[in-house]
Amino acid sequence: MTQFNDAELTTAVIRSFDQTPNPRVKFLLQELVKSLHDYVRRTDLTFEEWDYAIDFLTRTGQKCTDIRQEFILLSDVLGVSMLVDAVNHRNRDGATETTVLGPFYVGEHKVTPHGADISASLPGERMFVQSRVTDLKGKPLAGVPVDIWHADDDGFYDSQKPDYTAQGPSSRARFITDADGRFYFRTIVPCSYPIPTDGPVGQMIKQTNRHAMRPAHVHFLVNAKGYEPLITHVFMDGDKYLDSDVVFGVKDELIATIEKRTDPVMPDGKSADGPWSLMTYEFRLKPGGGMAPAPLGTKVAEDA
Amino acid sequence: MTQFNDAELTTAVIRSFDQTPNPRVKFLLQELVKSLHDYVRRTDLTFEEWDYAIDFLTRTGQKCTDIRQEFILLSDVLGVSMLVDAVNHRNRDGATETTVLGPFYVGEHKVTPHGADISASLPGERMFVQSRVTDLKGKPLAGVPVDIWHADDDGFYDSQKPDYTAQGPSSRARFITDADGRFYFRTIVPCSYPIPTDGPVGQMIKQTNRHAMRPAHVHFLVNAKGYEPLITHVFMDGDKYLDSDVVFGVKDELIATIEKRTDPVMPDGKSADGPWSLMTYEFRLKPGGGMAPAPLGTKVAEDA
Numbered sequence: 001m002t003q004f005n006d007a008e009l010t011t012a013v014i015r016s017f018d019q020t021p022n023p024r025v026k027f028l029l030q031e032l033v034k035s036l037h038d039y040v041r042r043t044d045l046t047f048e049e050w051d052y053a054i055d056f057l058t059r060t061g062q063k064c065t066d067i068r069q070e071f072i073l074l075s076d077v078l079g080v081s082m083l084v085d086a087v088n089h090r091n092r093d094g095a096t097e098t099t100v101l102g103p104f105y106v107g108e109h110k111v112t113p114h115g116a117d118i119s120a121s122l123p124g125e126r127m128f129v130q131s132r133v134t135d136l137k138g139k140p141l142a143g144v145p146v147d148i149w150h151a152d153d154d155g156f157y158d159s160q161k162p163d164y165t166a167q168g169p170s171s172r173a174r175f176i177t178d179a180d181g182r183f184y185f186r187t188i189v190p191c192s193y194p195i196p197t198d199g200p201v202g203q204m205i206k207q208t209n210r211h212a213m214r215p216a217h218v219h220f221l222v223n224a225k226g227y228e229p230l231i232t233h234v235f236m237d238g239d240k241y242l243d244s245d246v247v248f249g250v251k252d253e254l255i256a257t258i259e260k261r262t263d264p265v266m267p268d269g270k271s272a273d274g275p276w277s278l279m280t281y282e283f284r285l286k287p288g289g290g291m292a293p294a295p296l297g298t299k300v301a302e303d304a
Numbered sequence: 305m306t307q308f309n310d311a312e313l314t315t316a317v318i319r320s321f322d323q324t325p326n327p328r329v330k331f332l333l334q335e336l337v338k339s340l341h342d343y344v345r346r347t348d349l350t351f352e353e354w355d356y357a358i359d360f361l362t363r364t365g366q367k368c369t370d371i372r373q374e375f376i377l378l379s380d381v382l383g384v385s386m387l388v389d390a391v392n393h394r395n396r397d398g399a400t401e402t403t404v405l406g407p408f409y410v411g412e413h414k415v416t417p418h419g420a421d422i423s424a425s426l427p428g429e430r431m432f433v434q435s436r437v438t439d440l441k442g443k444p445l446a447g448v449p450v451d452i453w454h455a456d457d458d459g460f461y462d463s464q465k466p467d468y469t470a471q472g473p474s475s476r477a478r479f480i481t482d483a484d485g486r487f488y489f490r491t492i493v494p495c496s497y498p499i500p501t502d503g504p505v506g507q508m509i510k511q512t513n514r515h516a517m518r519p520a521h522v523h524f525l526v527n528a529k530g531y532e533p534l535i536t537h538v539f540m541d542g543d544k545y546l547d548s549d550v551v552f553g554v555k556d557e558l559i560a561t562i563e564k565r566t567d568p569v570m571p572d573g574k575s576a577d578g579p580w581s582l583m584t585y586e587f588r589l590k591p592g593g594g595m596a597p598a599p600l601g602t603k604v605a606e607d608a
Contacts, residue, residue, distance in 0.1 A: 013383030061365010079317030209323035
C-alpha cells in the first residue's frame with residue numbers, strides 16, 4: 001500500500017475520498033482526480049512544467065480583487081465557462097440563447113428610469129436601445145429587473161478604472177420592465193475590446209499568439225420570478241471579431257442588426273441631437289424555479 | 305462557426321491554440337482543454353459548482369505567501385505531486401526513491417558543521433542522524449550539499465511560525481558531505497503532524513472526512529554535481545500514518561528503523577545526556593545532468 005506505482009497511486013487517491021458525506025462532492029472530486037492524473041500521465045508532465053502551473057495558478061489567484069476575477073477570465077479563454085453554460089442549457093425551447101457572464105458583472109445595479117442615458121458622460125456614437133421581455137409565447141413580462149453593462153468607447157468597463165469606487169457606475173444600470181414588458185435607454189455604441197492583458201491570462205493569450213479581442217456587445221441579465229434567469233449578451237452585427245471571440249461567447253441568434261438613424265427624435269419622442277444608432281432586441285424567458293441566487297462568480301462591489 | 309454545440313466548442317478552443325509557437329506548450333494547452341472540457345461534460349457541472357471552483361481556486365491563490373504555498377498543498381493532497389514525481393522517476397536503477405518536496409522547503413539552507421544540534425532550542429526526544437551519500441556502486445561522494453528540514457515536537461516547521469523571519473531557521477540546515485561521503489547531526493525525533501488546515505485545502509480535507517496527517521519524517525534534498533538531484537524524505541518506522549499519508553508520499557524503501565539507545569556517548573564521541581534515538585540512512589545517487597535548477601515551487605524566504 002505504501003509502495004505505489006502510477007496506477008496504484010491514482011487508486012489510492014480516489015479511495016481517500018470514499019468517506020465524503022455528500023455523494024455529489026465525492027463524485028466530483030473522484031472524477032477530478034481521474035482527470036488530473038490522466039493529464040499528468042498522458043503528457044508526462046515535467047517538474048518544470050508542474051512548477052510553472054503552480055506559479056501560474058498562484059499569480060492568477062493573487063490577481064483577483066473584488067472587481068477583478070482572473071480565474072473567471074481563465075475559465076472564459078479556455079472555453080470552460082461557455083461549456084458549463086452549454087451543458088446547463090441543452091434545451092432552449094425557443095428561449096433566448098445564453099452566454100457567459102464574464103468577469104465585469106459586479107452585483108446588482110442601481111434601478112434607473114427608462115430612457116436615461118447610462119453613458120451620459122462618455123464620448124462615443126449615441127445609441128438608443130429598445131427591448132422587451134416576454135415568455136415563450138410572447139406574453140410581456142412586467143416588473144422584471146434587467147441588469148445592463150457594457151464597455152466604453154475605449155473598450156473599458158467602469159469597474160476597470162482606478163477611480164471606479166469613487167466615481168460609481170457608468171454604462172451599467174438596472175431597468176424594471178413596464179406593463180408591456182418594455183424597457184429602453186440611451187447609451188453609446190460599445191466597441192470591440194481586448195480582455196485585460198496585464199495578468200497571467202493575458203500573458204498566456206500573448207504567448208500562444210491568440211488575439212485578446214471580444215466583439216462589441218452589451219451584457220444583459222434578466223431575472224424574472226418564475227422564470228429561468230437569463231444571462232446573455234447581444235452582439236453588434238458586422239464586428240470583425242464575431243468569428244473569433246477570445247471567450248467563445250458568440251451565438252448567431254445573439255447578433256443584433258444595428259440601424260443607423262438620422263431622425264431628429266428618438267423612439268421615446270425626445271431630441272436626438274445628431275445621428276444615432278438603434279438596437280432592437282427582445283428576450284424570451286423560459287419557465288424556471290423562481291428568482292435565481294446571486295449570479296455566478298460575482299463579488300458585489302461596495303459602491304456598485 | 306459562431307453557433308456552437310458542445311463538441312464544436314471544444315474543437316474551436318483547441319484550434320485557438322494552433323498558432324502557439326512552442327510545440328510543447330501547444331500540446332500541453334490543447335490536452336488541458338480536452339481534459340477540462342471532458343470533465344465538465346462527464347460531470348454535467350452546474351453553475352453553482354463552477355462558481356464554487358472559481359472561489360476555491362481564488363482563495364487558494366490568495367492564501368499563498370513567500371513561505372506558504374497552498375497550491376502545492378492542493379497538488380499534494382490530490383496525489384498530483386507524487387504522480388509528477390513518479391512519471392519523472394520511472395527507472396531508479398537502484399538509486400534512492402524520491403518523494404514530494406512538500407510546501408515547507410524555503411530555499412537553500414545555511415551550511416552547518418557536522419554534529420551540530422539543529423533543534424538545539426526545542427523540547428523533544430533527542431536523535432542522532434548518521435548518513436552517507438554514494439553513487440550507485442557505493443562510492444562515497446564528497447563535498448555534496450545536503451539540505452535537511454523537519455517538523456518540531458508539536459508538528460510545526462519553523463517557517464510556519466509567526467516569528468520565523470526574525471528567529472531564523474530551526475530544524476533546518478545544510479551539511480556538506482566529508483571525504484567519506486558522510487554527514488551527521490543532532491536533532492529531535494520528529495512527530496507525525498497535520499498539514500495546515502486553516503486554508504481552503506484543509507477545509508476540503510475536513511469536508512471529505514479525510515485525516516490531515518503526515519507520518520513523521522525528515523526531508524532531505526541532496527544535490528551533487530554530475531548526479532540527478534534527489535528530493536526525498538525518510539520516515540520513522542512504526543508511525544501509525546505510514547499507510548494513509550495525506551499526501552501519498554510514503555514508499556517502503558524510505559522507512560528507516562529508528563534504534564532506541566541508552567549509550568552515554570553518541571557516534572561522534574560526544575556525551576548523550578540521557579536516552580536517545582539513532583537514525584541511520586544512506587542515499588544512493590544516479591548520474592544526471594549536473595546541478596539542478598532551484599528546486600520546484602520554492603520561494604526563497606529572505607532570511608532563510
